[in-house]
Amino acid sequence: MKVHHTLICFFFLSALQDGNAEVIFNNNISFGVVGGNLTAGFSFPAGTWKMLCRGECKGGNILINTTDEKHQSHRYSTEYTIVQYAPTLSVSITQLIMSDAGQYSCGVGESPSSVSYRQFEVVVAEALLDGNDPAQLKHFNKETGSSLTVGCSFNPSGGQKFFCRGECGEDEVLLQTDDEDASKDRYRIGFRGTSEETYGGGGIVYVTITQLTESDSGQYRCSLNPSSGQASFRLFEINVTDGVSLPVGLTVAVIIIIIIIIVLSSLAVLIICIKRKSNRGLRTRGNSEGTNMEDVPLRELYSRFYT
Incomplete structure (x- = not known):
């Protein structure tokens, strides 16, 4: 059988968040979730x-050379x-973090100078949403200038993809596409189909907002509208601050530290005063009758003159 070497790469995603889910890709974008493990095969x-x-x-960009x-x-x-x-080269990244997102290259060759490379992008989401329970609405606290990527898991495997602010009304659609990846201004949307064996042909829609501003605060939804059947959507909320105000937990910690400093300073001053008073009393009691009147306690002066 003749071996065909294709330039098309395939990808796998394992351990999205709490389990071992596999995602198969048909292009050069690989999707993963913070804390999960990602494997791409070429x-x-x-x-x-x-x-x-x-x-x-x-240079320093080389992660593995073996x-x-x-x-x-x-x-x-x-x-x-x-x-x-x-022949296939599988590359893996474990315990994904947000800074893992970006462009990568991998290659195989008979010598370092003859290596042929494949380029691919890694997209990392902060969370994977798989339900719409209002009581469990996912909230993201972000600072101005930062970015947010969220993954939305669906059972349907195809159709139009929507990224909306609000309820996807006429003026609320940020992005709409039939393609697997699209972007406009500060917004991006992409789709990755999951394996039939693991998810029954479901898929993941990921959405991204870059350069967040305070006006971006609000509720969003990602939606998958299959060619037949009812559209599905996932909700999440973003709260964007300017980064000047401290988080509640940090503010409490700062207040506690200030109180401790004040208490310790007060105790130090009190100890110094007590020590000085004690030393002064010892010097007074040990003096002779010719002791300077300034060093004699008031009660002892009274006793000397009126008894």
Whole structure:
């Protein structure tokens, strides 16, 4: 059988948040959730050297550079296997954090100078929403200038994708697309289908707002409208502050620290006063009759003159 080497990459997402969910991608964008593990697989010609990099593979961007079939460095790992008769390099990132989002490169070659690369993007969401219980409405507290990415899990696997502020009324739609990824101004929306075995053909819609301002505070929804059936949506709320005011927990901590400092300072002053008074009394009692009148207590002066 002839081995075909394709430039199309496929992706997997494991352990989205609390479980082991698998997502298969058909392009060069991979989606994960904070705290989860992400694995992306690429078909390559056979080779000895394997590399994984953040951005371009040069200098400090190189995360892994190895000839091992399987290699791990901190939260990053690579594994070189044969999948359906084709050599495949799988790259993984565990315990995802928001700063993991961005552009990556991986490659295989017979020598470091002959490595061929594939580029892919990692999108990391702060949370994965899978319900609309008003009592469990997800709130996000953000500072001005920051960004927010949220994933929304749905059972339908296709149709139009909506990102709205409010209830998706005529003037409330921020983005609407039939494509797998779209962006406009500060907004972005994307879709990744999940495996039939794990989710019955469901999917994940992810939405992003960059350069948040205080006016962005409010309620949002991501929606998936399949070609047949009723549309599904997920709700979340954003509260954006200018970053000057301290969080409630931090404010309480600062107040407690100030109170402790005041109490300790007061105790220090009291101890100094008591010590000075005690020393003064000892000097007075030990003096002779010729002691300076300023060092004699008032009660003793009274006793000397009127008894």
